[in-house]
Amino acid sequence: MSTAVVLFTQDLRLHDNPALHAARTRADQVVPLFVRDPAVDRAGFAAPNRQAFLADALADLDRALRAAGSRLVLRHGDPAEQTARLATECGADTVHANAGVSAFATRREHALRRALGERLHLHDGALTVVPPGRVTPAGRDHYAVFTPYHRAWQQAVRRTVLPAPRTLTTPDGPAGDPLPTAPAGTSPGLPPGGESAARRRLRTWDPTPYADLHDDLAADATSRLSPYLHFGCLSATEVLHHAARSDTPGAAALIRQLAWRDFHHQVLAARPDTAHHDYRPRPYAWYDDEHELRAWREGRTGYPIIDAAMRQLAHEGWMHNRARLLTASFLTKTLRHDWRPGADHFLSLLVDGDVANNQLNWQWAAGTGTDTRPNRVLNPLRQADRYDPDGTYVRRWLPELADVPGRAVHRPWDLAHRPADYPAPLLPPDALTARMHETA
Ligand code: FAD
Numbered sequence: 394m395s396t397a398v399v400l401f402t403q404d405l406r407l408h409d410n411p412a413l414h415a416a417r418t419r420a421d422q423v424v425p426l427f428v429r430d431p432a433v434d435r436a437g438f439a440a441p442n443r444q445a446f447l448a449d450a451l452a453d454l455d456r457a458l459r460a461a462g463s464r465l466v467l468r469h470g471d472p473a474e475q476t477a478r479l480a481t482e483c484g485a486d487t488v489h490a491n492a493g494v495s496a497f498a499t500r501r502e503h504a505l506r507r508a509l510g511e512r513l514h515l516h517d518g519a520l521t522v523v524p525p526g527r528v529t530p531a532g533r534d535h536y537a538v539f540t541p542y543h544r545a546w547q548q549a550v551r552r553t554v555l556p557a558p559r560t561l562t563t564p565d566g567p568a569g570d571p572l573p574t575a576p577a578g579t580s581p582g583l584p585p586g587g588e589s590a591a592r593r594r595l596r597t598w599d600p601t602p603y604a605d606l607h608d609d610l611a612a613d614a615t616s617r618l619s620p621y622l623h624f625g626c627l628s629a630t631e632v633l634h635h636a637a638r639s640d641t642p643g644a645a646a647l648i649r650q651l652a653w654r655d656f657h658h659q660v661l662a663a664r665p666d667t668a669h670h671d672y673r674p675r676p677y678a679w680y681d682d683e684h685e686l687r688a689w690r691e692g693r694t695g696y697p698i699i700d701a702a703m704r705q706l707a708h709e710g711w712m713h714n715r716a717r718l719l720t721a722s723f724l725t726k727t728l729r730h731d732w733r734p735g736a737d738h739f740l741s742l743l744v745d746g747d748v749a750n751n752q753l754n755w756q757w758a759a760g761t762g763t764d765t766r767p768n769r770v771l772n773p774l775r776q777a778d779r780y781d782p783d784g785t786y787v788r789r790w791l792p793e794l795a796d797v798p799g800r801a802v803h804r805p806w807d808l809a810h811r812p813a814d815y816p817a818p819l820l821p822p823d824a825l826t827a828r829m830h831e832t833a
Pocket of ligand 1: 622651653717721754
């Protein structure tokens with residue numbers, strides 16, 4: 394009787410899981426494993442919000458496995474060592490895992506290969522719709538510009554969605570540690586983690602208004618699937634197939650965002666250094682001012698649209714994409730701060746915090762990344778008028794300004810009675826681009 398271990402990583406789901414599907418179809422018995430790697434904590438990546446989401450996701454995965462006749466074995470330690478040990482304990486001939494793209498994932502996969510040799514089966518195509526490196530421009534290992542990547546991505550062959558196994562046979566014996574619980578200090582408005590919640594969201598979210606309203610901050614019309622995609626509670630391939638069925642402009646716009654996700658993943662896979670270093674170094678001196686950085690982090694810059702977004706991040710562990718662009722541009726282009734402390738702050742709170750999407754979007758906003766117009770600056774006031782035209786988003790997140798009507802809320806310095814508990818702007822509004830010119 395053959396036995397396979399399935400090592401779950403960023404793929405905490407039963408549906409459309411290539412590693413699980415291969416193990417189930419090729420072996421008689423399957424042992425599902427998740428290893429909590431202390432190196433993730435040491436690297437500072439285990440933010441409380443993501444740990445809470447992970448705890449939900451693992452509990453949900455264990456429930457789903459039990460319903461199929463199996464269970465999740467949880468171990469702590471080095472993933473390669475723990476996986477090899479479990480494979481020996483249960484006499485497994487093979488280990489299946491889905492491939493990742495980060496430097497962290499690559500190191501883990503090399504260690505697994507060293508420990509397991511030919512017994513390791515790595516599957517690509519679980520994390521993204523099109524695996525990194527599958528489409529490339531002539532003579533290069535990745536696309537540096539989104540538009541040609543998107544064209545090639547649309548032509549790429551897509552795999553079909555794999556079914557969830559209805560039943561699994563798991564040998565008695567291999568013991569695991571207790572499943573983790575949520576830590577203290579999480580944001581109060583976190584979404585529930587796990588594949589069940591992800592599938593509910595996918596079923597109930599209506600993409601119709603997305604085409605027109607995805608940039609409208611108050612409408613909150615985006616899918617909010619990002620944490621489920623980050624932890625792999627849902628596969629990007631399944632989201633794409635689900636959206637493609639509806640054939641509406643909203644679904645097409647959502648599919649384009651999945652291409653952005655793949656685009657950043659293929660950049661990171663080819664250039665793992667961009668998690669920490671500029672993709673395209675720029676000859677700027679960054680400002681270094683702890684007071685400004687603290688005001689930005691705390692949502693007290695005196696620019697309501699920026700502060701509302703930063704308060705949403707603190708409360709929900711999530712922020713609207715337009716708000717992420719505005720706050721990142723404000724820190725890096727307006728205040729001229731290095732993108733790294735901004736990206737670190739996002740990663741300390743985002744429940745969808747993801748090295749590929751966070752670092753490379755930050756670099757895009759800072760002008761050190763793949764933006765073909767790296768000098769563009771988003772004016773927070775013009776953006777506020779455009780994407781929060783009657784100020785609803787700002788009033789939702791800033792109680793100090795809750796009584797200010799209409800779009801006047803975007804310019805509290807012009808009010809006859811300025812709210813006493815709301816700060817004056819860090820930079821005077823007429824000097825918004827001055828620092829940029831000073832340092833360019
Ligand atoms: P939707 O608009 O419904 O889009 C559907 C999915 O497409 C998202 O769930 C996401 O997986 C993907 N997607 C959408 N926009 C982008 C984009 N610009 N780049 C890559 N993928 C995208 N996304 C993360 O998942 N993790 C991060 O850590 C992250 N950090 C970001 C930091 C900055 C400075 C910026 C500007 C963007 C960041 N994004 C990040 C991308 C984007 O803001 C979020 O994916 C999106 O807001 C999540 O909300 P949603 O699921 O409702 O998105």
